[in-house]
Amino acid sequence: MSHATPQREALLVAEKLTRRFGGLTANSNVNLTLERGTLHALLGPNGAGKSTCINMLSGDLPPSEGRILLGGKDITGLSNHQRSRVGIGRSYQRTNIFPKFSVLENCRLAAQSRRQQPWRIVKDAVRDPDTLARAHAAIAEAGLAGREHRIAGQMSHGEQRQLEIAMVLATDAQVLLLDEPLAGMGSDESAQMVELLKRLRENRAILLVEHDMDAVFAVADTITVLVNGQVLESGDPDTIRKSPAVQQAYLGHEGADHV
């Protein structure tokens, strides 16, 4: 188990991230550390600022203040495509795939982003062995083997969520930012996804934004609770479960929705 690893390698560090929208402060001084081999869950009631936080980490939204470090290097100024190139992969809350392409083409395009070679005009993109190998490996790792030629938009919701993760894997991302991968899934599909998350964390750092409390406590190594854009508590699942502040602020608030 990853907890036994003697030294933890901090991959992505967010320092004092703050984001204001006009007069509204959506995130205020948020500190987060994502370590290789661990799954860090971000919890919080609706409107707590989870989406703002993940958007700042993925480069979809520039922070108003604070900085983001990847392996010690400041990447705050990088845009979303540049962050992808340095190894931060993201999945979206609302399924964000290429619906008319096959599963393979979705993942092949993702894999191609690592060796783009746009000037190679006479090269047949779909026959590049290196890109294809990465795409197939990602499909297998996400549990979609055998469904390579299905049209993405015609698959079940759960399969599309798996595909979204496969696409992130095909980019060779070291840091995975997963925005509610379990949303809208049945219990069987959820259980499969939880197993997948456990496998994926082994050699990567994962940030999981999720509403499903059972899943979060089953899979997370560290949990950070956001309330009103601020970190209320951060620690291992036991600490969070026992924290009076969390029980009061978060479970007290919206607890009824999650029982």
Next chain:
Amino acid sequence: MNPTSQRLILPLLLAALLAFPSFGSDFYVELVAKTLVLAIFAMSLDLLVGFTGLVSFGHAAYFGIAAYAVAMITPKYDPASLWLALPAAIIAAGLAAFVIGLFVLRTKGIYFIMVTLAFAQMVFFLFHDTNLGGGSDGVNINFKPDAAIAGWAPFDLNEPGQLYYFIVAALVAVYGVLKLVLRSPFGRVLIGIRSNEHRMLSLGYATFYYKLAAFTLAGALAGVAGFLYAVLSGFVTPELLAWHQSGNVLLMVILGGMGNLVGAIAGAFAFTAMQEAFGAWTKHWQLAMGLAIVAAVLFLPGGLSAIPARLKRAMTGEEK
């Protein structure tokens, strides 16, 4: 159209085009040549509209700039060298597209449509209101470019028959270039951008530069068409850059079916055929043509290139 039927139909079409001058009258040979030039123009726009999802409403600017480049590079009493005039026209059009692309590609959707139109109108008025290219009267090209290389002429563009085959060769070359581009990693990215640009960004593609390259390439290929048009007609006017021209080529792409190169060619032929047929029938031909296009869009979504698949469905009785 599926690949196998394309593989069958394309050589037949090409054979028909190659054989046409031996039984068509001079008038029709020139009409077909003009249509082939428009087909090249339509294919170049299809790279943007059909494959990258960029609806440019100012594509005539690059067509016209290339045509004017020919006029400006041709001396008054001598022909220009083909090997100078053709690259000059392509580069002028591509360069204009690159510079305009730097601005317009920062916008999206309806704004993109309007801004491409606005830039094209600027180019139109540049030629219309200044003496740069003869003002609103346009300018004659007295001599067709000379194909001679060091005194040896492989062909002569003053011969209508040879010019026709030169245009067919250009059509095949542009089609080949686009096919190659579309199967390359670059082309795959363009198709991804059309499907979901935000996802392409988060996968690590700097989509702006891909779109800029596509916009530049489409402009340069429109330049091939503009060059041929100027050579064929021997006369350029600001009308070549007008928004009607941008609208017409967009209609050709829509008629043929966006995202299909053979469709773009078919769209150019359908457009010219309608123009000729309605023009012979009534002087209000534009009204009739407008109605025909509305009908085509309503009853033939997917354009002419969707017909084979529709026929197949109808024959096998398959649902959707």
